[in-house]
Amino acid sequence: MSLRQKYQDGMASVDASKVLDIPDLGVIDAYGADHDPLRALVREFESKHGEFTGIVFPAVGFDGVTFPISTARLPQARGRSLQDLLLQVARDPRQVYISLEPSFAFLNSPISQLIDSSGDASNQVCIAQPYVQENIALVLIDALTVAHDAGVDAPNIVLDGVDFWPMGVDSGKMELTCFCHTCTAFLAGYLSRAEMATFRESVNPWSLVLAENDRGTGISYVDEFSSTTTPDGILQIAEQKGFLKDMKLSPARLGEMAGLLLTYTRARHALTIESLGNVIALVASELEVDVASLGCALIAEGSPYNWTGGFFLDLLASDAHGIAEVWVDPSPGVPFLSDVPHRTYMSRRSRYLIDAFFSFRASSVDLRSRSQTGLARFETSMLEDMIRSRFRQAASSVMEGPAAMLGVLSAVSEDEGARANHRGFVMTALSREMADVLTQVDITPELREMGRSD
Numbered sequence: 001m002s003l004r005q006k007y008q009d010g011m012a013s014v015d016a017s018k019v020l021d022i023p024d025l026g027v028i029d030a031y032g033a034d035h036d037p038l039r040a041l042v043r044e045f046e047s048k049h050g051e052f053t054g055i056v057f058p059a060v061g062f063d064g065v066t067f068p069i070s071t072a073r074l075p076q077a078r079g080r081s082l083q084d085l086l087l088q089v090a091r092d093p094r095q096v097y098i099s100l101e102p103s104f105a106f107l108n109s110p111i112s113q114l115i116d117s118s119g120d121a122s123n124q125v126c127i128a129q130p131y132v133q134e135n136i137a138l139v140l141i142d143a144l145t146v147a148h149d150a151g152v153d154a155p156n157i158v159l160d161g162v163d164f165w166p167m168g169v170d171s172g173k174m175e176l177t178c179f180c181h182t183c184t185a186f187l188a189g190y191l192s193r194a195e196m197a198t199f200r201e202s203v204n205p206w207s208l209v210l211a212e213n214d215r216g217t218g219i220s221y222v223d224e225f226s227s228t229t230t231p232d233g234i235l236q237i238a239e240q241k242g243f244l245k246d247m248k249l250s251p252a253r254l255g256e257m258a259g260l261l262l263t264y265t266r267a268r269h270a271l272t273i274e275s276l277g278n279v280i281a282l283v284a285s286e287l288e289v290d291v292a293s294l295g296c297a298l299i300a301e302g303s304p305y306n307w308t309g310g311f312f313l314d315l316l317a318s319d320a321h322g323i324a325e326v327w328v329d330p331s332p333g334v335p336f337l338s339d340v341p342h343r344t345y346m347s348r349r350s351r352y353l354i355d356a357f358f359s360f361r362a363s364s365v366d367l368r369s370r371s372q373t374g375l376a377r378f379e380t381s382m383l384e385d386m387i388r389s390r391f392r393q394a395a396s397s398v399m400e401g402p403a404a405m406l407g408v409l410s411a412v413s414e415d416e417g418a419r420a421n422h423r424g425f426v427m428t429a430l431s432r433e434m435a436d437v438l439t440q441v442d443i444t445p446e447l448r449e450m451g452r453s454d
């Protein structure tokens, strides 16, 4: 085959399998001047990237559900309604997906919140808890029903799994989630009480592979850590990264720590997958359909172990959980997924930086979130600067252009399994041109007062 023919064929297969992900209904407002903003948005992205065969709509925003939900009486998000949008695409031949990001800060249920290893609660719920799983399932059931009533044919679901278990660092000490009553009870099946206590110490097993980054703005982690890494392998990685010298522990104790790290990550993987499986089974059972017919996709980061997702990518192939495909960013150095059906998510760190922006934007204008997250202490001008900075991070994480997709396709085609399991691409509907609309937030006088009074 000629080189030109090879590229033409590659482009044809890129075009045949692209999904447009609307991460937040706020992005449609960037086309608010058009009489049909949704169509204008899709047209704009198709002009840059070619045709899309699917489109993803979020069932929740960070401030509430995107449609009126009567069963659980959850708050409704500000802005556009999912129902109106679904009615607009009902006769469209594109596959419709309903996505859900399960941080559910709007649930406002202290008992359901994540608890980190030092005992602090976070403004996000724990997906291991049955009550939370039921609420997530209810939102999905109602969203699928809304889609069905709007005339959408067989919508699929997408679970955003990039941040089920957020983590933090306090003066060099790693603090991971979650250690709520449900998680602790589950982990007790894998770790003794004394072993569990090790994770609360200032030097804990996570210190072998996680460290505060040089800028002091977050956590860096080693990408080599996977489900097949041995305790010795972990110590080798930690040695190479220079993490061991700060730990000041005997070789025997370091070996124990490495073993505990493996046990913890495997237990967390099992808990995460069981929790997702429960949600998917609840939805299928209530709607009286097969789990497979939901075509559930899981959005993940392209690391062998997803630290804030809580699962090993390579183990997804062997677990029964109802996840039909994984959407994962094309990180370099990560083995391609040979055994798992997957799509390439064309943003660096997948949805992570994008979600971080929309979550920050929503909590900065919400009185309750602001008081709970410590945002209250910032002056309005500082908050607006932070929103703009997070927007820049999110927008620049998006990998633009068909050439980038062709590069992925070329790498995937080198592995027979990966080639067979590669289902296509996902583009995020986010661009730098949306800055003016998305970084304008409505800071009410009450919120302004909050910034001043502290």
Ligand SMILES: [Zn+2]
Binding pocket: 114, 115, 126, 127, 128, 129, 178, 179, 180, 181, 182, 183, 184
């Ligand atoms: Zn928990």
